[in-house]
Amino acid sequence: MHAVEATALKKSxxxxxxxxxxxxxxxxxxxxxxLGPNGAGKTTVVRVLTTLLQPDGGTAFVDxxxxxxxxxxxxxxxxxxxxxxxxxxxxxxxxxxxxxGRHFHMPVPEARRRAAELLERFxxxxxxDRIAKGYSGGMRRRLDIAMSLIARxxxxxxxxxTTGLDPRSRLAMWDLIEELExxxxxxxxxxxxxxxADRLADTIVVIDAGVVIAEGTADELKDRIGGDRIRVSIAxxxxxxxxxxxxxxxxxxxxxxxxxxxxxxxxxxxxxxxVPGAIRAxxxxxxxxxxxxxxxxxxxxxxxxxxxxxxxxxxTPNLQEVREQ
Amino acid sequence: xxxxxxxxxxATSSTSTRHAVPTGPVWIVRDAWTEALRHLRIIPRNIELxxxxxxxxxxxxxxxxxxxxxxxxVPGFDSYNQYLxxxxxxxxxxxxSAFTGVGLAEDLQKGLIDRLRSLPMAQSAVVVGRTxxxxxxxxxxxxxxxxxxxxxxxxxxGTMLEAGAATLLLLLFSYALSWVQALMGLSVKSVEAANSAxxxxxxxxxxxxxxxxxxxxxPDWLEPIxxxxxxxxxxxxxxxxxxxxxxxxDVWLSLAWSVGIIAVFSTLSIRKFKRATAA
Ligand SMILES: Nc1ncnc2c1ncn2[C@@H]1O[C@H](COP(=O)(O)OP(=O)(O)OP(=O)(O)O)[C@@H](O)[C@H]1O
Ligand SMILES: [Mg+2]
Numbered sequence: 001m002h003a004v005e006a007t008a009l010k011k012s013x014x015x016x017x018x019x020x021x022x023x024x025x026x027x028x029x030x031x032x033x034x035l036g037p038n039g040a041g042k043t044t045v046v047r048v049l050t051t052l053l054q055p056d057g058g059t060a061f062v063d064x065x066x067x068x069x070x071x072x073x074x075x076x077x078x079x080x081x082x083x084x085x086x087x088x089x090x091x092x093x094x095x096x097x098x099x100x101g102r103h104f105h106m107p108v109p110e111a112r113r114r115a116a117e118l119l120e121r122f123x124x125x126x127x128x129d130r131i132a133k134g135y136s137g138g139m140r141r142r143l144d145i146a147m148s149l150i151a152r153x154x155x156x157x158x159x160x161x162t163t164g165l166d167p168r169s170r171l172a173m174w175d176l177i178e179e180l181e182x183x184x185x186x187x188x189x190x191x192x193x194x195x196x197a198d199r200l201a202d203t204i205v206v207i208d209a210g211v212v213i214a215e216g217t218a219d220e221l222k223d224r225i226g227g228d229r230i231r232v233s234i235a236x237x238x239x240x241x242x243x244x245x246x247x248x249x250x251x252x253x254x255x256x257x258x259x260x261x262x263x264x265x266x267x268x269x270x271x272x273x274x275v276p277g278a279i280r281a282x283x284x285x286x287x288x289x290x291x292x293x294x295x296x297x298x299x300x301x302x303x304x305x306x307x308x309x310x311x312x313x314x315x316t317p318n319l320q321e322v323r324e325q
Numbered sequence: 326x327x328x329x330x331x332x333x334x335x336a337t338s339s340t341s342t343r344h345a346v347p348t349g350p351v352w353i354v355r356d357a358w359t360e361a362l363r364h365l366r367i368i369p370r371n372i373e374l375x376x377x378x379x380x381x382x383x384x385x386x387x388x389x390x391x392x393x394x395x396x397x398x399v400p401g402f403d404s405y406n407q408y409l410x411x412x413x414x415x416x417x418x419x420x421x422s423a424f425t426g427v428g429l430a431e432d433l434q435k436g437l438i439d440r441l442r443s444l445p446m447a448q449s450a451v452v453v454g455r456t457x458x459x460x461x462x463x464x465x466x467x468x469x470x471x472x473x474x475x476x477x478x479x480x481x482x483g484t485m486l487e488a489g490a491a492t493l494l495l496l497l498f499s500y501a502l503s504w505v506q507a508l509m510g511l512s513v514k515s516v517e518a519a520n521s522a523x524x525x526x527x528x529x530x531x532x533x534x535x536x537x538x539x540x541x542x543x544p545d546w547l548e549p550i551x552x553x554x555x556x557x558x559x560x561x562x563x564x565x566x567x568x569x570x571x572x573x574x575d576v577w578l579s580l581a582w583s584v585g586i587i588a589v590f591s592t593l594s595i596r597k598f599k600r601a602t603a604a
Contacts, residue, residue, distance in 0.1 A: 076345065076445035078443065090367045099359070105355075
């Protein structure tokens, strides 16, 4: 029995087919990343699995309990952190936690004890007795996740937990989620950021336009599109055609040109001699090269190969710098 | 309290029953009370709200008594104040019910509503809790108003029991109208709409009634409307009880109105809530 098992989920909103037969499994103790662009249907999947939305078709089980037949039982076992922070702004952080504990029918002393634990753990002790309205985005998110953990859920649903956070808060949030994983919290996490799925999820399910288009570990997905990637940065955009000509004999697939027309990315065969060959060819074509880099494919490449679409911009520019501060 | 506490904490220590979902009427009331506390907790720290809840009724009482008090005579009453003040009490608590619609409309717009719906509580608790918290707020308003009224010369001419019954009748009616407001707040698209929709019908409801003048003095076409108005029935019942006068059928009729409104509008509101949030 898996913590979450959904089969052939369908849901339409009027003319929009939000889900067109989604299958999803979250094994107990693992973290599954549901990855997809805006409008892919990620939130719809989460809303169905957390009893908030009736699907038009398909089945869903959480902890072996039928979500459609026994929603109340499911609610007692899940924790939900929605896409938009759901805290009671008029109450303090501590009161928010106790409120949710009380709604899980914990006795007051137990709810208080658990609230204190979570405030400590989520670094909210100083802000605990302040009204949540004054919290920063990062604090709100932390409180939000703490609220969904108060009753020690069997499955935690996190819908885009880092969207809208600045790079520093995002990194802090990643550390926090990794800690939860470490404790064995079964989690379904949605994200638009490949880097986030790569770092946090054991298994990644890629969805687009309401269907699952790929599934596997980050490495499996990368292997699926095969080969390494070469990335060439050139000095002047007008040389991009020449650079393409120079690189085509080496490329094993289509060459992707960045919108700024100074970066070219192409799949290449794995092995030695590619970089010197590329530099020589570029030089012979009269292209000034700024930088050449060979790397394993990222999930961005996977996504591009699967959907033909480029994903959102990199969520953490200058990750390194942020870390070092 | 203590017995339930022990059973629940015993249950939480075992993993198999950790996620038990208690059901039944007792738990519905508890869940609703937890929700009511979410709103009530805020009252003492919200100065504006406190001022609105206390100064406004004081102002009403003082204004009406001193502006109209000397000029109007009502047959059967020595002083107009003894006639008027029960009407003002009734109008104030009825106005207080408008908070319910606005509050629910606000809740529906917040992300919090999804979280609440994902919790293992009675789904109706969000709406029931809101009406309960507004009833508590109305009790506060009412107590302040009553103290002020007594200070400026209002007297219970009947027994204390009758005065208590009058107060309960008024609060019950305001609770019933809270459910009407709930349905409106859940039906409109915005908080602003809930605000105007909630207040607009309060004026004809409370003025085309016996609250301020005897309906016999109204134009012929208006008088029967004022007489049939449930607000008139409730005001008359409360007024007779406060003044120790014979009540006739008014008490039973008021009870019937209030209970009927609660039955119909709570059913409709809870159904509307489930639908409004399930989209
Ligand atoms: N309540 C609704 N009414 C109408 N259409 C809806 C509703 N909810 C979702 N949709 C539509 O269904 C599709 C999937 O939406 P969903 O919110 O699940 O996407 P998502 O992957 O969560 O996107 P995002 O990354 O923007 O949050 C979209 O086209 C959206 O416009
Ligand atoms: Mg979404």
